[in-house]
Amino acid sequence: MADEGFERVPPAAIETPCILVCMLDVQSGLCLGCYRTGEEIAGWTGYSPERRSAIMAALPVRRSEHHS
DSSP states (O other): TTTTTTOOOOHHHHOOOSSOOOOBBOOOOBBBOOOBBBBHHHHHGGHHHHHHHHHHHHHHHHHHHOOO
């Protein structure tokens, strides 16, 4: 067995604001489900935890500004 002596560890879960409502608003460029940009969505899994946290912190403001 090739994995003998190694413990399989599942990948860590990545926090995401995705709610599976993926539709980009043409004017703002934001997803109407999670309020991330297309670039942020595409790069999400490659971002550091700190960068993802910073984006997550900005989302409530984006949502409120978008609904104003």
